[in-house]
Amino acid sequence: MTNEQLIDIVQHFRIEGTTMSVEPLGKGLINDTFLVRTTEADKPDYVLQRINHHIFTDVEMLQHNIEAVTNHLRRKLQAEGIADVDRRVFRFIPTTDGKTYYFCPSDGKTASSNLLFKKTDKINLDCSYWRMSIYIADTITFEEITPQSSYDCGRAFGHFQQQLIDLDEPLGETIPDFHNMELRLSQLRQAVTNDAAGRLKEVSKELQFIEAHANEMCLAERLHRQGLLPKRICHCDTKVNNMLFDRNGNVLCIIDLDTVMPAYIFSDFGDFLRTAANSQPEDSPELDSIEFRWDIFEAFTHGYLESTASFLTPIEREHLPFAVSLFPMMQAVRFLTDYLNGDTYYKIQYPEHNLVRTRNQLRYFQQIETFRKRMSAFLCNL
Numbered sequence: 001m002t003n004e005q006l007i008d009i010v011q012h013f014r015i016e017g018t019t020m021s022v023e024p025l026g027k028g029l030i031n032d033t034f035l036v037r038t039t040e041a042d043k044p045d046y047v048l049q050r051i052n053h054h055i056f057t058d059v060e061m062l063q064h065n066i067e068a069v070t071n072h073l074r075r076k077l078q079a080e081g082i083a084d085v086d087r088r089v090f091r092f093i094p095t096t097d098g099k100t101y102y103f104c105p106s107d108g109k110t111a112s113s114n115l116l117f118k119k120t121d122k123i124n125l126d127c128s129y130w131r132m133s134i135y136i137a138d139t140i141t142f143e144e145i146t147p148q149s150s151y152d153c154g155r156a157f158g159h160f161q162q163q164l165i166d167l168d169e170p171l172g173e174t175i176p177d178f179h180n181m182e183l184r185l186s187q188l189r190q191a192v193t194n195d196a197a198g199r200l201k202e203v204s205k206e207l208q209f210i211e212a213h214a215n216e217m218c219l220a221e222r223l224h225r226q227g228l229l230p231k232r233i234c235h236c237d238t239k240v241n242n243m244l245f246d247r248n249g250n251v252l253c254i255i256d257l258d259t260v261m262p263a264y265i266f267s268d269f270g271d272f273l274r275t276a277a278n279s280q281p282e283d284s285p286e287l288d289s290i291e292f293r294w295d296i297f298e299a300f301t302h303g304y305l306e307s308t309a310s311f312l313t314p315i316e317r318e319h320l321p322f323a324v325s326l327f328p329m330m331q332a333v334r335f336l337t338d339y340l341n342g343d344t345y346y347k348i349q350y351p352e353h354n355l356v357r358t359r360n361q362l363r364y365f366q367q368i369e370t371f372r373k374r375m376s377a378f379l380c381n382l
């Protein structure tokens with residue numbers, strides 16, 4: 001997209017100030033994010049995002065979820081008398097016609113009416129959905145984790161779940177069965193059957209390893225069916241870089257709320273440690289350097305249990321080590337599925353990227369398994 005096209009998109013939102021520049025922001029694998037700077041020093045800058053509607057197919061539901069959640073959190077902050085509410089929970093900028101997102105029938109070419117296209121219109125691949133929020137200035141994000149930031153994230157993500165316990169408004173699943181392991185395995189098996197990219201012959205070892213653990217990894221779904229495991233409102237993308245800190249290193253605000261939805265609390269616990277406690281990035285090919293960072297696990301668990309004590313059931317608590325194993329395995333299944341499908345979901349930088357990611361996650365899973373007993377003992381003694 002050209003800069004003019006982006007600036008044109010910006011014109012559809014009720015922003016204050018004059019657009020000075022639009023530049024790429026962040027490293028997400030799914031949406032495209034831009035920072036919109038305004039000329040005036042006393043006006044805010046903004047975050048402009050193109051929603052990946054091939055992944056989030058129900059944009060209406062997506063935006064409704066985020067609005068319901070942020071409004072609820074804002075009301076709580078206001079009731080607590082917090083002064084800088086707009087730095088602690090983000091706010092959508094409405095479009096000129098008062099909506100939370102702008103529909104553009106085809107990239108860069110704006111149209112007078114968006115009624116010509118249904119939101120589920122799969123034929124028009126070029127249409128796009130945009131939204132804007134205030135850019136929270138003077139913040140820090142971390143790509144690297146420390147025990148301190150791990151503890152802070154544990155507390156903050158746990159607090160997020162706790163604050164949303166009394167949200168009355170029902171939320172939808174913006175990606176249905178997003179963290180459902182049974183579904184992820186069936187998608188992998190389908191990809192194996194299709195072998196769309198002709199890569200099946202390269203991955204027999206990985207498939208064998210996954211299948212050997214498949215049944216055990218579907219425990220959460222079984223517990224849920226037995227009525228033993230509830231769904232609660234979770235963030236479902238708990239990474240340290242989805243947490244904004246102020247200049248003094250204090251937690252300000254949780255971002256990237258697209259996947260906020262009803263899920264098992266394992267999602268937020270397990271997915272955080274999937275990235276944070278892996279001594280290597282998720283796409284590192286240095287398999288022998290992959291270690292499970294116990295210090296990060298310990299710190300995160302302390303923080304998380306502090307803020308979730310009021311609602312966590314014994315079954316949820318006792319299965320937290322299972323969640324730590326589950327998420328690298330689920331992610332391996334997802335990366336491998338995408339590799340077999342010919343890289344249609346995750347952005348890649350080179351052809352084997354998804355295979356490298358898969359191998360990384362499987363090695364990490366193996367490392368975690370050696371800590372399972374120690375994790376359970378640690379939880380018992382807390």
Ligand code: GN1
Nearest residue numbers: 027028029030031055237259282331
């Ligand atoms: C995607 O775009 P990003 O990095 O926030 C994915 C996560 C995966 C992650 C793997 C909606 O998240 O579930 O864990 O990539 N998000 C979606 O890097 O599928």
Ligand code: MG
Nearest residue numbers: 028030237256
């Ligand atoms: Mg994300």
